[in-house]
Amino acid sequence: MSPRRHLPMPELAYRNPNFMESLPGRPLRILAEYLDPLTCMRREKVADTIVIFGSARLAPRQTALAHLDNLKRKFARKKSTHAIRLALRAAKSRLAMSRYYEEARELAHRLTHWSMTLGKEPRRFVVCSGGGPGIMEAANRGAAEAGGPSMGLSIQLPHEQYPNSYISPELNFCFHYFFMRKLWFAQMAKALIVFPGGFGTMDEMWEILTLMQTGKLSSHHLILIYGREYWDKVLDWEAMVDSGTISEREFKLLKFADTVDDAFDQVRTDLERYHLPLDKFI
Numbered sequence: 001m002s003p004r005r006h007l008p009m010p011e012l013a014y015r016n017p018n019f020m021e022s023l024p025g026r027p028l029r030i031l032a033e034y035l036d037p038l039t040c041m042r043r044e045k046v047a048d049t050i051v052i053f054g055s056a057r058l059a060p061r062q063t064a065l066a067h068l069d070n071l072k073r074k075f076a077r078k079k080s081t082h083a084i085r086l087a088l089r090a091a092k093s094r095l096a097m098s099r100y101y102e103e104a105r106e107l108a109h110r111l112t113h114w115s116m117t118l119g120k121e122p123r124r125f126v127v128c129s130g131g132g133p134g135i136m137e138a139a140n141r142g143a144a145e146a147g148g149p150s151m152g153l154s155i156q157l158p159h160e161q162y163p164n165s166y167i168s169p170e171l172n173f174c175f176h177y178f179f180m181r182k183l184w185f186a187q188m189a190k191a192l193i194v195f196p197g198g199f200g201t202m203d204e205m206w207e208i209l210t211l212m213q214t215g216k217l218s219s220h221h222l223i224l225i226y227g228r229e230y231w232d233k234v235l236d237w238e239a240m241v242d243s244g245t246i247s248e249r250e251f252k253l254l255k256f257a258d259t260v261d262d263a264f265d266q267v268r269t270d271l272e273r274y275h276l277p278l279d280k281f282i
Contacts, residue, residue: 033180037153037173038282041188044170047122047281049151049188050111050267052104053204054135054195055097060105064098067091100195100227101138107193107226107260108142108150114268116148122281125190125271126151130181130204131163131172135195140166153181182207188282190275191222191267196230212253213246220274224255226263 019025059067068091075084108127115125127143129136131152143150144166152167154174163172175181185192186208194205211217225231237254240246255270257263 030177030180033175033177034183037184040170040173041282044149045120045122046126046149046151046171046188047124047278048190048275049126049128050115050271051128051185051189051192052108052135052139052195053130053192053197053201054100054104054138055197055201056130056132056134056136057198058097058101058134058138058196059094060101060138061095061098064091064095068095097196100230101135103226103260104135104138104193104195105142105145107263108139109146110142110260110264111267112143112146112148112150114264116146118276122278123149124276124278126171128153128185128188129167130154130200131167131174132161133164135197137164137166140164144168153184155181186211186217189221190271191224193224193226193263193267195226196234209253213250219253220270222255222267222270223253224257224263224266226257228256228258 013019014028020028068088071087071091075088078084111125112127115123115127118124126149127139128151129139131140131154136152140150140152141164149168149171150166151171152163152173154161154163154172155178156174156176163174173184175184182204185204189208192205192208194201205223208217208221208223212219212221212223237251241248241251255266257266
């Protein structure tokens with residue numbers, strides 16, 4: 001009788017991509033999206049963050065101005081049509097909205113410069129964004145130009161989107177699960193600054209507001225709405241109070257600013273009042 005052959009050694013479960021990407025492997029994937037950022041942040045001694053939200057579609061002023069100039073040259077000798085008027089109107093709007101990119105960039109620069117005076121062990125109030133373009137890029141860019149670190153919490157999407165180039169490489173994270181990404185926005189932030197944005201910005205803003213409303217986040221966490229000219233057209237906060245869907249106390253969870261100077265002063269004052277010295281480190 002010939003000797004029985006040994007079976008090949010099976011692959012370790014955690015090295016088996018078929019298992020790790022399967023439904024039973026989901027709890028491990030979720031846990032990885034908690035533990036990996038936690039490990040990196042501890043290694044980099046990040047104690048807390050200032051999160052800056054806003055539209056991915058807003059461009060730097062120079063880019064928006066160049067786009068408008070190109071369209072004007074392109075259409076200079078053409079008869080005006082509805083399509084041309086729409087294109088020029090959109091380009092002019094894009095140029096007007098580019099002020100928010102530049103102001104987010106300047107605010108992140110000033111906040112980072114201030115936070116660096118507080119020391120590096122641990123690092124306090126690190127600027128954090130959603131990692132993509134637009135206002136997110138402006139936030140990371142301003143921090144980089146100040147010579148400080150910044151964090152990017154990107155999300156894996158069906159269409160191509162890459163982390164912007166201004167994120168500190170050691171604090172560059174990508175998530176599959178939106179809820180894990182939101183957890184890291186909320187868990188580390190001592191202040192949230194909401195620049196003009198669309199569905200994604202509003203989703204993140206309402207998430208944080210709900211956590212504060214229900215006591216899951218401290219009321220000492222600052223939520224600063226930046227750019228009332230935009231937000232008052234998009235959302236009627238007072239109507240919510242008048243209708244009884246939120247209380248006056250809940251409305252007062254929000255602070256507002258329209259200039260970099262005002263925003264910087266409010267954020268710094270609030271953080272110095274409620275979050276210095278550090279009460280705990282992750």
